[in-house]
Amino acid sequence: MLIIIPTYNAEPYLQEIINKLEKHHPEILIVDSNSIDNTVSIAKSNNINIIKIGQHSFNHGATREKYRKSTSSDIVIYFTQDAIPVEPNIIEKLTKPLIEGKASVSYGRQIPRSGANIFEAFPRMFNYGNDPQIRSINDVDRYGVHTFFCSNSCAAYLNNDLDEIGGxxxxxxxxxxxxxxxxxxxxxxxxxxxxxxxxxSHSYTLKDEFKRYFDTGYVRAERPWVQELVGDAEKMGMKYFSELTKSIFNKNILLLPYAISQTIIKFLGFKFGYNALKFPNWIKKIMSGQKYYWDSPYYLNSNKDTPL
Structure with missing residues (x-):
């Protein structure tokens, strides 16, 4: 097994992640995007393999794919730099469905950090329930857009199965x-x-939320075959808002105006992104959370073809 962790200025978290993982899983690869803090020195002091790339060379898909393909490991595991394992044996738990032949990919549960407010904590409670699931394409009617939900903040994949789809x-x-x-x-x-x-978990400003949902809307528009399979996200969005407001009513009703504002901002961000395929790049840069992407070769070469 190989654990891959992309990093950029990961000093506040990296040592704790290594402490939780290294004793049981020494094969860790850090792909660092020219950090200007002590990320590299922390990795080196722990004898962790590290590869340095240019900050603007990073791409969420292409970078993970490049270093996945460089390993002969049967299973590749991804963490993000700020996802702190709760227990040292997380890898055994995460990969168990893969080893038992029950799934090709698995992902773990994300819980909010201590002191997180309701807007930071609720998305974790909504998206990450108590019960385990095994989902297939036959579950689209049941789960809708959530059928394909996964997070590379803590996920494991069978390498050969990723090869079959081109990674x-x-x-x-x-x-x-x-x-x-x-x-x-x-x-x-x-x-x-x-x-x-x-x-x-993360505490996002309304501006951050707009940019995140703009990016999500944009990539969904690039790949309309996903919407054709699972339908649009509005039904799930309404369910999220309904459950969020119930939680707010039970805790602090004065937060309701912010919840409404946040929901509107997310909706507008997604809609702008979904309709931005023909926007000029300077507008995309303003609205996107990743300005560097629009000048990168990945933007020009992004694969939008349907696998159907």
Whole structure:
């Protein structure tokens, strides 16, 4: 097994992640995008393999794919730099469905950091439930857009099965979602493993939320075959808002105006992104959370072809 962790200024988290993983899983590869903090020195002091790339050379899909293909490991595991394993044996738990032949990809449960407010914590509670799941393409009617849900903040893949679909494609974001979609179309399954837990959450401003959802809307528009399979995300969005407001009513009703504003911002970001294929690049750069992407070769060569 190989664990791949892309990093950029990961100093606040990296040593803790290494401490949780290294004793049981020494084969870790860090792909660093020219960090200007102590990320590289932390990796070297722990004898972790590290590859340095240019910051603008990073791409969510292409970078993960490049270093996945460089290994002969049967299973490749991805963490993000700020996803802290709760227990040292997380890898055994995460990869169990793959080893037992039940799935081609598995992902763990993300729980909010200590002190997270409701807007940071609720997405984790909504998307990561208590019960394990095995999902296939036959579950589209049941799960809708959630059928292909996965997060490379904590996920494991069978390398050979990724090879069958051509691996991760260059993309602005959501490389995990689209890879899972192709795997399930190819007859494979995904496992959600709630007892493989990482601490991972973010507090986003409204501006951040707009940019994130712009990027998501854009890549969904690039790949309309996903929408054709699972339908649009509005039904799930309404369910999310309904459950969020219930939680707010139970905790602090004064937060309701912000919840409404946040929901509107997310909706507008997604809609602008979904309709931005013909926007000039300077507008995309303003609205996107990844300005460098629009001048990169990955933008010009991103794979949008349908696997159907």
């Amino acid at each position: 991760f494609k260059p993309t602005l974001t959501n490389e995990d979602y689209f890879a899972v979609a192709e795997l399930l179309i190819n007859g494979k399954k995904i496992a959600y493993v709630p007892n493989a837990q990482v601490i991972h």
